[in-house]
Amino acid sequence: MPIRKLGVREVEFYHGTLESMSRTELVDYQWLRLKAQLDHVWKTNAFFRDRFQERGITPDDIRTPEDYRKKVPLLTKKDLLVDQTDNPPYGNRLGVPLDKVVQTHLTSGTSGLGQEIYGCTRADVEHLGGMWAVNYHWVGVRPGDAVFHFWPIATMTAGLGSMRGLMQSGARYFLAAFFDTKTKLELMKRFDPKAMLTVPAYLTTLTETAKELGFDFRKDFPSLEAILVAAGAYPLSWVTEMEETWDAAIYEQYGSTQKGSGIAMSCEAGVGDEKGGRGLLHIWEPFVYAEVLDPATREPVKPGEAGELVLTPLEREASPLLRFATNDKVVLRSHTDCPCGRPFDGLEAGIVERYDDMIKMKGQNVWPAAIDSIVFADHRVFDYRGRVFMGTGGRETVEMEVEFKKDVPVEERLRALGGLAAALQERVGIRMEVREVLADSFDRVLFKGKRWMDERIKGLDRKRI
Ligand SMILES: [Zn+2]
Structure with missing residues (x-):
């Protein structure tokens, strides 16, 4: 069981109003944002307007979540790739003039089907950083804290967004992916980080290399409190081993290029629950409309059940998406499962994987x-x-x-x-x-x-x- 639990760390909201809403208030707020995004997309985006017109609908026909689920078709990776091929390089769904695009994100191509391309406006980039800033705040990062960042930075949303978030959170950050493992550890010893960002497999590499080179985890990294991981499933026994070795808590983030990263993240409670089971990553629901659907029936699953995550980002200006079927298998969890009191439902920690990995x-x-x-x-x-x-x-x-x-x-x-x-x-x-x-x-x-x-x-x- 994870060693650092709620009670050791106080709950501290980043967005007081959003995080202290009741569930009902949140659902109403989210619906208003979804309606506004539908209007925005209808007015500015030829790709989605065509899809609506093919089905004879307009945003006025979407009056309830059920209307949204029944009338707006699921969008697949294949739909996006066809659009990109027909209208290179961004596809018709870009929805803004090219002089508004400041950053271009490519998916990592893990599915083997081809890379999706996303344009981001300046507002999109700042929004993405803002999502990450919430994430860093929840895991305990405050202005001036040293944070080591071990993800490659190129055209992937994860690297760009997490870096931007560090900047917006006021952290003192070190982009260290470029260095070999030994150099990373030496730099960490010199600058004494409070947090680091990596993936589960690389954390194991870092841990074993540190042991071989004779680092003393508690003495050489005395301020380390938070290890944030993403992009890999892990067993809870691994969490316990890592938390004990580093004397720091493991937290997780689930993101995707489609959302512009930062969909769901651990709060102060970490990735375990009080009974020794898995905790949850709260979905950042004010800014993302997430559905978890049974892959066979396409109906919403109940909390505790597994299904495919379907995403509608509520903030994207460029390259928006409506009901994107991620192909990621998740388990939906109720916000009531987490002791922090935030109203956001979540995804079970440590188990997200792709349906096509089976x-x-x-x-x-x-x-x-x-x-x-x-x-x-x-x-x-x-x-x-x-x-x-x-x-x-x-x-x-x-x-x-x-x-x-x-x-x-x-x-x-x-x-x-x-x-x-x-x-x-x-x-x-x-x-x-x-x-x-x-x-x-x-x-x-x-x-x-x-x-x-x-x-x-x-x-x-x-x-x-
Ligand atoms: Zn929580």
Whole structure:
């Protein structure tokens, strides 16, 4: 269970009015903003006006959330890519003249379907920074606090938005993704950060490297209180291990390029709950209309249930979106699950993953996050990679290569491999060939990275030849 709980840190609002609204007030406020965004899009955006006209509707036909859900069609990545191909490079949905665009964001392309392109006006960039500023405030960052930022900065919203947010929150920030791990740690020792921003996989790398180089976590990073992660699922046992090692709390942020990042984030309560389960990331609902829909029925799920997240950003000037189907699998949580008292519902912490990450192994649907939670529950494991391929005789084979932390003795490694294979068979129901690889065999993940490869098609092609 996470070691830093509410009570250790006081709740401190960033936007007093928005954060102390009742749920009813919030829902009404959000609806007014959604109506205003529909009018804005109708008046300025040819792409959405065409989609409305094809269905014979105008914003006046949308009078209730149910109207919105039933009358406005879901927007998919494919729709956006077709628009970009027909109207390069931004697509017709840009909706503002080019001289209003100051920043261009590209999705990271993890789905393999192609990159979406988003223009941002100056107001969009400031809004995005403002979302992040809330996030930093909730995790405890105040003006003047040193914050280390380990995400690559290029054309991804995550890097640009999180940097802009640091600026707007008044933090003293260090953009350190460029440096090797040792240099990062030395810089941290010199400037004594209060918070850092990274991804779960890289935090493990940073931790193990710090141990190898003999850093003393409490003495060398005495002011560190908050570690903010995003872009990766994690088991709760990993949270406990990291919080104890660094003597700092783990927080999470869920964002996406489509929203302009910053959709949902941990409050002071962190990523766990009081009973040792998972906590929630509050959706920043005044500025994003989020639906969680059952993928089969397209009806809203109840709190506690899983579904696909569908987003309507309520602030975007350029490249707006209405009901974008993210393909992200989330679990909806009620605001009443969090002790902080804010009215915003949330997404369960630590488990967001993409529907297209699911792999069918030996006839079963397997989620990489479920495997991660088994593998990383063994704290001797540093990292792993898995692949599914057609082995000898065309037999479907699942193989896992495991890299151990450097201080794990050989005989323990052998025991761990056997234990992992048994645990995977028991809990996932699939027999995997689990073997060890040498240290430093895998590329280190700085942002999004995939641990699983599906090579069955390649195998079949080879067979056909
Ligand atoms: Zn909360």
